[in-house]
Amino acid sequence: MALGLLLALCASVLMGTATVFQALGARAVAGGGPGAAVRATWQWPFLVGIVLDTLGFVSELLALRSVPLFLVEAAVAGSLAVTAVVAAGMLRVRLRRVEWAAVGAVCCGLALMAIAAGRETGGDGDDTMRRAVLAASVGLAVLGWGVSTRFGGVRHRAAVLGVMAGVSFGVVAVAARLLPGPTVPGVLAEPAAYAVVVSGISGYLLLIGALQAGAVTAATAAMVIGETIGPAVFGVVWLGDTTRHGLAPLAAAGFALSLAGALALARFGEAEQHTA
Known part of the structure; x- marks a missing residue:
């Protein structure tokens, strides 16, 4: 501890x-x-x-x-x-x-x-949860790409992209927690490991888009909310924190x-x- x-x-x-x-x-x-x-x-x-x-x-x-x-x-x-x-x-x-x-x-x-x-508590979820986190990371990446490229006129664009970036970073934290072991072969076979990569890259790109779209304060504040509240709730409710x-x-x-x-x-x- x-x-x-x-x-x-x-x-x-x-x-x-x-x-x-x-x-x-x-x-x-x-x-x-x-x-x-x-x-x-x-x-x-x-x-x-x-x-x-x-x-x-x-x-x-x-x-x-x-x-x-x-x-x-x-x-x-x-x-x-x-x-x-x-x-x-x-x-x-x-x-x-x-x-x-x-x-x-x-x-x-x-x-x-x-x-x-x-x-x-050591709760690291099960295979279903790890696959769900990977699916969520891919879904967020696709949704973020759509908002960034196809909906340029979205109201409060910086805040929207900032929240999505924060949620992506939150998925990174959850996926890292779900990794069961430190061995390289084990990690390569884990859906959660790929969720870390996908959400890490998409979150970074979304944050750049948010900072370019509007005020730094709005983008960063939205990101902070997205990356803290979601993982905290997930850890308490599903992982036994x-x-x-x-x-x-x-x-x-x-x-x-x-x-x-x-x-x-x-x-x-x-x-x-x-x-x-």
């Missing part, structure tokens, strides 16, 4: 810091358009951000093996608090009082959940507090949008 909690916090710190380094890489490239985006990926800060993001994702997957989904996903959403604090120093972004309060809310919420959370005896209200309060703080920090979902 302690190791899983540490890994969840590491994932939050790594992913939150990665966003700032990617922002530094984007700022180092003049101009706009696809060419500038490609050049940005070869800037050393952006490459550092990719490495940190990858390490954060690995930490998240490992954390899912020993702590409840609701705690891990709240910690990942809390990476926005890390981005805000790091951006204040590295990008010289000035945080308002309400945003410092939101950072504190995220930290307090995660602390409450850490106190209340029980150990992950629990809290310590009598501490369910405390865990619920912590979850709500951390989610509210993350939503208040949604503008840091794409840190390169800020000006010094």
